[in-house]
Amino acid sequence: MFDIAADAMYRIFYIASERVEVIMSDQEKQAWLSLIGSGLIWVCVTAKLASHHGWALSGLSAADALTAYVTLVALMIVVQVGISVGLAAPRRAAPFKDERDAAIAAIGSRTQGLITLVLVNLLILRTFAESLWPGQANGSLGLSAMPVMSYALVSTLFAAHLGKEIAIIWRYRS
């Protein structure tokens, strides 16, 4: 399945220049596949979870949050391992990385850290606001409840991961 996805990505982003064929590096393919795979996983699990609670997560139970967490982690492991194996399989070796790949990966990691920092601080401020002024904050997320806060933190990790992949793709494309 991942070979098919990788082949589809190869065809979509194949570029022929005058004298050379410039295709995406394995690292860029990995970033695209990870972005799409991770995004789909988060959207599907969150939609399934929200649909059980009237399209709102404020009443999330601990059991539902734990199930969603375990599902997300398990699916992410499967997707990431699948992508790595799918990309390595054709040449039976791990993708070759050079200094530009390392520099771009470092930019991605910095972006991931920055997004995590910003979102965690926003969650902290939001939690304080909901606790200090209950009923005043518009559209309360119910962050004072442990299951909701847990899912918000997991979603923060996903957002940071997606941000990292977008930053990596952007650097390869620019």
Place this chain on the structure above:
Amino acid sequence: MSRAGGGGRVVNRVRELREVAGMTQAELAERVAATRQTINAVEAEKYAPSLELAFRIARTFRTPFEDVFQFKA
């Protein structure tokens, strides 16, 4: 990643020298231990290589470093 601080930029003759040498990007990439995409980015001056990679490229063409890479203020 090709912009240097102070408004200057690194320019190069890698594409010209590679074509004179009759090499493909993939062949040059293999010789200097880089990916073809990186060689393409260097030629397009979208990426300024490290000193190490720049020296490897110049050595591959048997050309003085300053004839391959220059800093334009």
